[in-house]
Amino acid sequence: MKQMLSGGSWQPTKPAIAIMHQPRIYLAYLALCLVALDAAALSPADIPLIARNAQRGDDASQVLLATAYLDGDGGLAKDPVLAAHWYELAALQGNSFAQERIADLYLAGTGVRQDPRLAFDWMLKSAERGNLRAQVKLAQMYQQGTGTASDPEKARFWLERAAVEGSAEAQYLLGKMDHAAAADRSGRLQARTWLERAAKQGYDKAIMLLNEIESLGYGAEESWHRRLPDIRKLAEDGDPEAEYQLAIRYEHGTGGVAQNIGEAVRWYERAAEHGNRMAMLALSHLYASGNGVAVDAAKAKAWAERADAAKPRAPGR
Numbered sequence: 001m002k003q004m005l006s007g008g009s010w011q012p013t014k015p016a017i018a019i020m021h022q023p024r025i026y027l028a029y030l031a032l033c034l035v036a037l038d039a040a041a042l043s044p045a046d047i048p049l050i051a052r053n054a055q056r057g058d059d060a061s062q063v064l065l066a067t068a069y070l071d072g073d074g075g076l077a078k079d080p081v082l083a084a085h086w087y088e089l090a091a092l093q094g095n096s097f098a099q100e101r102i103a104d105l106y107l108a109g110t111g112v113r114q115d116p117r118l119a120f121d122w123m124l125k126s127a128e129r130g131n132l133r134a135q136v137k138l139a140q141m142y143q144q145g146t147g148t149a150s151d152p153e154k155a156r157f158w159l160e161r162a163a164v165e166g167s168a169e170a171q172y173l174l175g176k177m178d179h180a181a182a183a184d185r186s187g188r189l190q191a192r193t194w195l196e197r198a199a200k201q202g203y204d205k206a207i208m209l210l211n212e213i214e215s216l217g218y219g220a221e222e223s224w225h226r227r228l229p230d231i232r233k234l235a236e237d238g239d240p241e242a243e244y245q246l247a248i249r250y251e252h253g254t255g256g257v258a259q260n261i262g263e264a265v266r267w268y269e270r271a272a273e274h275g276n277r278m279a280m281l282a283l284s285h286l287y288a289s290g291n292g293v294a295v296d297a298a299k300a301k302a303w304a305e306r307a308d309a310a311k312p313r314a315p316g317r
Contacts, residue, residue, distance in 0.1 A: 042068050044075035054086060062090035063098050080111030091122060099126035100134040120147030127158060135162035136170050164277055171198035172206040190241045243271035244279045261292030280307035
């Protein structure tokens, strides 16, 4: 919404100036910035409009006002009690960002009495509405038994759901779990798949763990650097994770193979036919973007629909 000028002063960008002349769109834009950047640089001039619309029941405005009170932004004094009040009003309207935030506040006892059970209930609502950060937090609550009974199966379900939708943190946590539990090459390969996806997004902890594995974990048994022949054999034997991993290497020209999109598609299709949802999503993306293949909207849609149908089902609560 704003851009930095020399000397540290700020001013709105041209698109933001146009938006500011349409109050409802402007507030929605501010809320989008808040969700996308986990911050909203509000000015005192923004607050009256936000407060009026919050009072009228606009959930985006309620989230903005709550955040302003929580952070002491927009010229308001910090007031966690009012922050919790406005987050909860927005949460009651189904705003998934507000549901995540009020869950955080109940968990920490910030502005409200500490109540892990209420924190769990709100985090579950947010996760069910597709909030990836809430899905990761919910998985950790199931792992630790916070506000609910410990349930490793449900923890893994929510991590996988967030990971397949692109959460680097979830991918890292799955890779870490799989690495710790791996009893054979296939298990270690699955762990590496998740860690590499997180590392590709620049997730530092995943990069550090991959480096640690390479330098300490497999020197005597088998090096990760010699993984490709094993990947190929596992893939040829029909292992879906290996098929998917080999496809990634062909798509990007990594792991000692030359880039070959045709081979990538072939292995993605094999993995997808064996039920690998990540491969289905990769095929949908390739056909939608035309990255090395002809754009094919029908195939992109078909693979996206198959991937959606292959989403893991939530275990019974």
